[in-house]
Amino acid sequence: MARLRDPETGCPWDVEQDFSTIAPYTIEEAYEVADAIEQGDLDGLRDELGDLLFQVVFHARMAQEQGAFDFGDVVATVCDKMRRRHPHVFAREAHHDAMDAADQRVAWEEHKDRERAGDAAESLLDHVPRGLAELQRSVKLQKRAAKVGFDWGAPEPVLDKLAEETDEMHEAMASGDRTRMEDELGDLLFVLTNLARQLDIDPARALRGANAKFERRFRSIERAAGSRAALAAMSLDEMEGLWRRAKREEGTGK
Numbered sequence: 001m002a003r004l005r006d007p008e009t010g011c012p013w014d015v016e017q018d019f020s021t022i023a024p025y026t027i028e029e030a031y032e033v034a035d036a037i038e039q040g041d042l043d044g045l046r047d048e049l050g051d052l053l054f055q056v057v058f059h060a061r062m063a064q065e066q067g068a069f070d071f072g073d074v075v076a077t078v079c080d081k082m083r084r085r086h087p088h089v090f091a092r093e094a095h096h097d098a099m100d101a102a103d104q105r106v107a108w109e110e111h112k113d114r115e116r117a118g119d120a121a122e123s124l125l126d127h128v129p130r131g132l133a134e135l136q137r138s139v140k141l142q143k144r145a146a147k148v149g150f151d152w153g154a155p156e157p158v159l160d161k162l163a164e165e166t167d168e169m170h171e172a173m174a175s176g177d178r179t180r181m182e183d184e185l186g187d188l189l190f191v192l193t194n195l196a197r198q199l200d201i202d203p204a205r206a207l208r209g210a211n212a213k214f215e216r217r218f219r220s221i222e223r224a225a226g227s228r229a230a231l232a233a234m235s236l237d238e239m240e241g242l243w244r245r246a247k248r249e250e251g252t253g254k
Helices: 012-016 019-039 042-065 071-085 101-118 134-146 155-175 178-198 203-225 228-233 236-252
Strands: none
Touching (some): 019 042, 155 178
C-alpha cells in the first residue's frame, strides 16, 4: 500500500484517493463478503475477505500518512477491545463455564454501554453509524430505544401499527403529494424493520431472500418466453401465468 500511495512512483489513482472516496468501496466489499457467505462459496469468500482486508490496509495507510495511526494500531485497538469485552475468557473469571451464547450477548452489550457512558454520550442513539445500510441502522436505533422500554415488546402490536401506516400511505397516495408519500413510505419501512426485530429476523437477509426468489422466477419467465421481444409482447396476465408456473415448479422441485 505504501508503494501504491507513493506520490512519485505509485499508482496515480491510489495516490489521489482519500477516506471519503474509498469509503463506498469499503461498503461494497463488505457486501461482497456477505454475498459469498450467502452463496456458500468458500473460494469466493477467501478472495472477498482479501479485498475487504485491503480496504482496511488502505484506510490505515492514509491515516499513517497523516500521522494519526497505522495498521498496527488498528490491530492493537481491536485486540484490546476483544479482551475488554470478553473478561469471561481472558480474565478467566469464575463464571466462565456458566456462560452460554445468550449470556455473552448480554455481557457484550453491557460492556459496550459502559464504554459509551465513558464517552459522555448525550443520547442513547449516539454512535449509531450513519454509514450503515438503512435497514441495519433502523434496527440498531430501535434496539437502543428498547433499552429504556421504548418498545412494543411483541410482534402483534407492530402488525397493528403496520395496518395504521398502510392506511396513511393510501391517504398520501390519494393526495398526490410526493413529499408526503415519501414520508409515509419511510414510516412503513421503519415499522417493517421493527416487525423483523420483534421476530428476531434480519430484515436485510429476508430481503436478500426475496430478491433471490424474484430473480429465479423472473429468469424462468424469460426462458419460457424464449426471447426479450417475445416477453415484451406478452400481456401482464400472460407473464403472471408464467410466474405462477415458476412458483409451482419451485414447490415441486422441478
